[in-house]
Amino acid sequence: MSEAKRKRVGDEAIYDVRELGTGHILILGLQHMFAMFGATVLVPLLTGLSVSATLLFAGLGTLLFHLISKKRIPAFLGSSFAFLAGYMTIAPHGEAELLPYACFGVACAGLVYLLLAALFRAFGAGKVMRYFPPVVTGPIIIAIGLNLSKSAIESCGSDWTIALVAIVVVIVCNIWGRGMVKIIPILLGVLASYLTAAAAGKIDFTAVRDAAWIGLPIAYRNTVFALFTSGSLNTALLITSVITILPISFATMMEHIGDISAISSTVGKNFIKDPGLHRTLTGDGLATTLASLFGAPANTTYGENTGVLTLTRVYDPAVIRLAACFAIFFSFCPKFAAVIEAMPAATIGGISLVLYGMISAVGVRNVVETKVDFSQSRNVIIAALILVLSIGINYSSAGAVGFTVFGMAIRFSGLATGSLVGILLNAILPGKDYRFEEDEPNDTGVDLQIAQGESLVWQLAKQAGQKNMVEDK
Template identity: 55%
Template sequence: PPIVTGPMIIMIGLNLSGSAITNASSCWWLALVSMAIIVVANIWGKGMVKIIPILLGVVGSYIVAVIATLCGAQLPDANGVMQPLVNFASVGEAHLIGFQKFILAKFDVSAVLVMAPIAIAAMMEHIGDISAISSTTGNNFIADPGLHRTLTGDGLATAFAGMFGGPANTTYGENTGVLALSKVYDPRVIRLAAVYAIILSFSPKFDALVNSIPSAIVGGVSFILYGMISAVGVRNIVENQVDLTKSRNLIIAAVMFVSGLGFSSVGGVTFTVGGAAVTLSGLAIAALCGVILNAILPGNDYEFGISVDGDKSADLGSY
């Protein structure tokens, strides 16, 4: 229920916030430029401008960075050596067309034992993000097409990617923030984006161009997106009318927040299974705590997909 998924969404955004600060701190003025463009485009923009504030924030601040580079702006790299704000060296060296290196996966028990527990966090994040997207778009995706279909699709996509050496897939909470800002909910947009991404993935030069974007710009954009994730989580709790006057709900939320943020700050919990070191992240621990507490604490009158009264958490706001 939302008393579990809501805090999960909030913590996803808060756990990412450190990354936003780290990236933005490399050049604060450039990060502020990207944030300002997004805010102006989203609040005062009209038509297409209002639909693509994130893209405008990235492109607009990148143009500013290029102009600043032409004027001699520099930043120190990891070794303290001064480098241009935007470095095009790798872009010039990269080929226009190239192929990825595909590697057929092999079965390894120790690798399975290490990676499998992480799936708990990914599954909880999936459920939380589907709830958040439902609240954002006004469509109950938990019921239609249903979590059984979305989770199956997510799992099959991850298995297929892993089979050929690709990274695991996940339902990125950042995209919920994009939906909330752009108000564009048409699935055809995502399908087109997928086609473009596949085509552009065969261009090392485009990859180098994207990687030439200063990290400060990514940090500025992340300020908005990561904060938007947590805000959507709060909205999920509020719109579902979760009764936080109930002690059980307060306890669940409290333990999840401390577990998710506290254990993340110390690198999670590591233990050994069959000679392999297994680490549970803060989000995975919070997910486990939320599910277990919701199951064992008395007073749970929520029936998934059935109850519209109870603690009001089944209401999903407008359904």
């Protein structure tokens, strides 16, 4: 028996999955799909976007990312939680007529990735990152979670018993779970709460029964293109959407760098240098823009799948591409989407209550792990203004900062105002001391995925990176 055939999943690093055989490859691909599934479908359920379109563009976005990054990085792109605040500002109740405006803003935010990628290519990551340090991105992330807290409580209020089932399962899986159980807490929490509600007769399955087995995942009326052909375009709302959502991209780009760092440590290769952040940011940004134009949520590299990499030690990106193909396949089944859309509001509320809190907690962790020096007055002022403006404006009677341009009423959300003020103050005030090391990319400190909320994957990634370095020596 050859050395290749003696390899077992989890025993040693595998960079060519063909060594394992077809059966193992299919199982590994399905495992990666289920790892991302719970969190990815939660975003359309929270926002009112299409579940089918979400799955389609998670798959297509992942394949596009792999193409642009030279097919070297085992990363899956699923729905981004960071943009939830943007969607809910523009379409607070998931209004179908308002969601395309929010999607336009997210599509423009995706293009900002290309600008940062060009700056990285031209000046290097170290110089550019000085203007987006943790003292800016950390408070922005904290504000994202806190701004969403009200909707989570309201959803839980529809049935606290069902919500508590989801909350308890997520907590138990995160704290005491082992292996895949700890990687997919959202999915398990959703399943437990969903089945509890179904057993209690609290779910109406009429839409599931009536849904077709095969159908197109995209509806033209839900796309951004429909805005410009409907004859009723609200230009002021379109501009407001861009102004509101664009600043969120500064936090998500740092999230992207954190994820690529974790994957680099897990696999034992520095993907920040090769293929480079300019390629990974371009892939992520274009995937987000493409998805948004067709009415799907923004994409982001997924920490859950990094956890699966750590668990299996199968690092071949081909397995991730197979998972993307599975996601595309399921997107063409309306009945499958109907089962997901029948989920009770209380189940969504329970999951989102934990999730939104975790987002804010990750912002705190970002500040702590990168050792932001709050003995410096500049750092205190920057963080204070970001938090007060982002949260205070959102919950004030006005709800936004408004002004008029050429007769159009333009409004800045609290998050947009706080983010822009923080970025500008950091650029203007003296004492910028943040250093970004390309050779040791572990300490970027940003990740908005719940599986890494307990720093599990982050710690495992560091351990795997250290082990790989020892083995290389």
